Amino acid sequence: MWIYLFLGVYGLAMTFILLYSFAQANLLWHFFRFKKNTVPPASLLDPDxxxxxxxxxxxxxxxxxxxxxxxxxxxxxxxxxxxxxxxxxxxxxxxxxxxxxxxxxxxxxxxxxxxxxxxxxxxxxxxxxxxxxxxxxxxxxxxxxxxxxxxxxxxxxxxxxxxxxxxxxxxxxxxxxxxxxxxxxxxxxxxxxxxxxxxxxxxxxxxxxxxxxxxxxxxxxxxxxxxxxxxxxxxxxxxxxxxxxxxxxxxxxxxxxxxxxxxxMSAIKSQQFRWTKGGAECAVKHLKQVLKGPFSFAVKIHAAAHLLNSLLFIAILLVSLSSLPVWWGFYKGLIPAEFFQAAALFLVGFVVIAAVYFFANLQLAGYSRKGFFRYLWELPVFLSVSMGLSVHNGQAVWEGLTGIKSPFIRTPKYNLKEKDLGWFANAYHLRNVPATSYVEGVLALIFLLVVGLSIYTGTYEMILFHGMLASGFGMVSLASFRSMGRPASG
Structure with missing residues (x-):
């Protein structure tokens, strides 16, 4: 049955995210064990x-x-x-x-x-x-x-x-x-x-x-x-x-x-496109050599996770799109409830990835109470926006893996610190809106509709995930159009 095809895509993409999260969990463990690489600073009088x-x-x-x-x-x-x-x-x-x-x-x-x-x-x-x-x-x-x-x-x-x-x-x-x-x-x-x-x-x-x-x-x-x-x-x-x-x-x-x-957002997308596409290009260029090289198993695993981390955006996009027919299949009883219960295992991957971001930022905040509560709300917003970038970055990864070349477009600099300083008159500001911004807007409306249907039908199993997708795609799309800005003043 066709519904199991979508379930298979959903499961494979979630498996990739889960495996990636295991590598992240290992990094988080070694992050807590990191020993400072400090040395006494050099003296200006040192002749050597x-x-x-x-x-x-x-x-x-x-x-x-x-x-x-x-x-x-x-x-x-x-x-x-x-x-x-x-x-x-x-x-x-x-x-x-x-x-x-x-x-x-x-x-x-x-x-x-x-x-x-x-x-x-x-x-x-x-x-x-x-x-x-x-x-x-x-x-x-x-x-x-x-x-x-x-x-x-x-x-x-x-x-x-x-x-x-x-x-x-x-x-x-x-x-x-x-x-x-x-x-x-x-x-x-x-x-x-x-x-x-x-x-x-x-x-x-x-x-x-x-x-x-x-x-x-x-x-x-x-x-x-x-x-x-x-x-x-x-x-x-x-x-x-x-x-x-x-x-x-x-x-x-x-x-x-x-x-x-x-x-x-236009500058963010430009930078993200270059980073994710370049990462995929480097995976094509180096991964095989590293895996065949004289390195330990742990080094090879982390190199693979490092070079392939941009594939997360394609995995997230596949999970997002396939979740729609999967949700419909559960609602119509086409997929046994046991499948959904088994899928709860995949939540471990998202918990681990969330923990990486949470503890990294909390340590920089000195594990303060203010930092704790700040990151509690920043974490879901960050995850939503990251999912909202999956179309744009997924395109970049695909181009990188398939060898499609594009020029190096540097990220425009604004020198803005105060909120009352505008960016719209910057001579380097990127005013083009990528075609993916329209796709993001459409997906935001689709997932918002599914959230409404979930409430109407009482099928709440995926409502949090679809709600985050709706808000993520919506924020990224709206910010993309807003970043067209006003005409430059000269």
Whole structure:
């Protein structure tokens, strides 16, 4: 019977989520057992400090580039051992702003490398900068970051271990309280930087350079084959190539590198599309090699979960769509009630994933009562919005797995902290509404209708799930249309 086909799809997708949750549960266990990777900070008077090149890849960043340069020029490190590269692909007034900012710091060695053709996008800029860098170590910061002045003094000492190839810091958030969506992004990122990065690093599993807020050994990059632009996540790609070569990565959750979160849905979707598609591309590129490599079973399992985590969006979408005929089948008595009772096992997966986000954020809040009650309401809202993004991100994953190429579209920066500052006049603001936003709106109405039917018929088994889907798809769709904004003022 056709209803069992949908039940099979539902069961397979839920099984994938359950298996993924087991890997997350293991990371949560090791998160609680994580030992600090701290070392005594370096002294400015240490004559053995290596030369460091700080690379700043920028492309049309007129709102944040001055702040970036000011922050990097405050880094505490011997001036004679510090080089700053501004890897500038800009086509607007950002170039002139960089030139003006450089003149404010004549005592610092700053090189402004401007490319007129963006070959390889960010990966290409980093590769060209690497060829001209004089430092043994390379710290990288995106345009919206404001690094800790002691970042180098805290991270450089780790490189006395010749096996260390990269040290990653934790991202902080400059504008997490700007809106509901910035809060939810902080909620998600904090789980990655706390439970996932700490849990993997605690058991020497593969971790990733997050594209910024990290420092590399130059010889590690070269040994791994240098930057490549064949995926949208050049950071994840290089991370896996380097660790497969035997280099050790280290994570410092106590070193915080604050950055800006996208304040509007169009920017969020642009960033999410690049991250999820790039993750799928890296899975195609690296998963087989890792599984065949000389690594422990635990390392291989976590690498598989890491590289395939973007498939969660396809799994969620399949569960969502197949739940409609499954709900109908239960209502009509076409599916025995025992099947529904057995399906309760799958709830374990959602409980584990929820626990990962909950404990990661609660630890950052110092396990305070205020944090506890705040995360109680943020968690279901976050899960709803995540499910609402499953159409958009599911498309990105499908394209990544099937080899469909697309250009690197950087996330626009706004430099917004106060709620009374608008984003609609930003010259880089993305005003296009993806076709998936219409699909999200239709799905919101469908699931809202099903919630109403569930109440009318007294079939409440899936009403919470369908209610979260209705609100999630609705919020994402409405925010997408709202982010079209007003016409730019110039």
């Amino acid at each position: 400090l290596p030369k460091v090149t700080v690379q700043l890849p920028v492309f049309n960043e007129k709102y944040v580039v001055q702040r970036l340069i000011d922050a990097v020029c405050r880094l505490e490190y011997p001036a004679e051992k510090l080089e700053i590269q501004i890897l500038d692909d800009s086509t607007d007034e950002t170039f002139d702003l960089v030139q003006t900012a450089i003149r404010d710091y004549p005592e610092i060695h700053i090189r402004h490398l401007h490319r007129k053709i963006r070959t390889g996008f960010k990966a290409g800029a980093l590769k060209e900068g690497l060829a001209r860098a004089s430092g043994e170590l390379l710290a990288i910061f995106d345009a919206d970051f404001v690094p800790d002045p002691k970042f180098l003094l805290k991270t450089v000492p780790h490189f006395t271990d010749k096996k260390i190839g990269m040290v990653q810091s934790r991202w902080g958030h400059l504008n997490e309280d700007y809106s509901l969506f910035t809060r939810l992004q902080a909620f998600a990122l904090d789980a990655h930087f706390m439970v996932e990065q700490m849990g993997r690093n605690a058991q020497q599993a593969f971790i990733n350079f997050n594209g910024t807020g990290g420092i590399w050994r130059k010889s590690c990059i070269l040994d791994a084959g240098d930057w490549e632009a064949d995926t949208l996540t050049e950071d994840l790609d290089l991370s896996y190539r380097a660790q497969q070569k035997g280099w050790k990565f280290l994570y410092r959750p106590d070193v915080v590198s604050p950055a800006e979160l996208p304040p509007v």
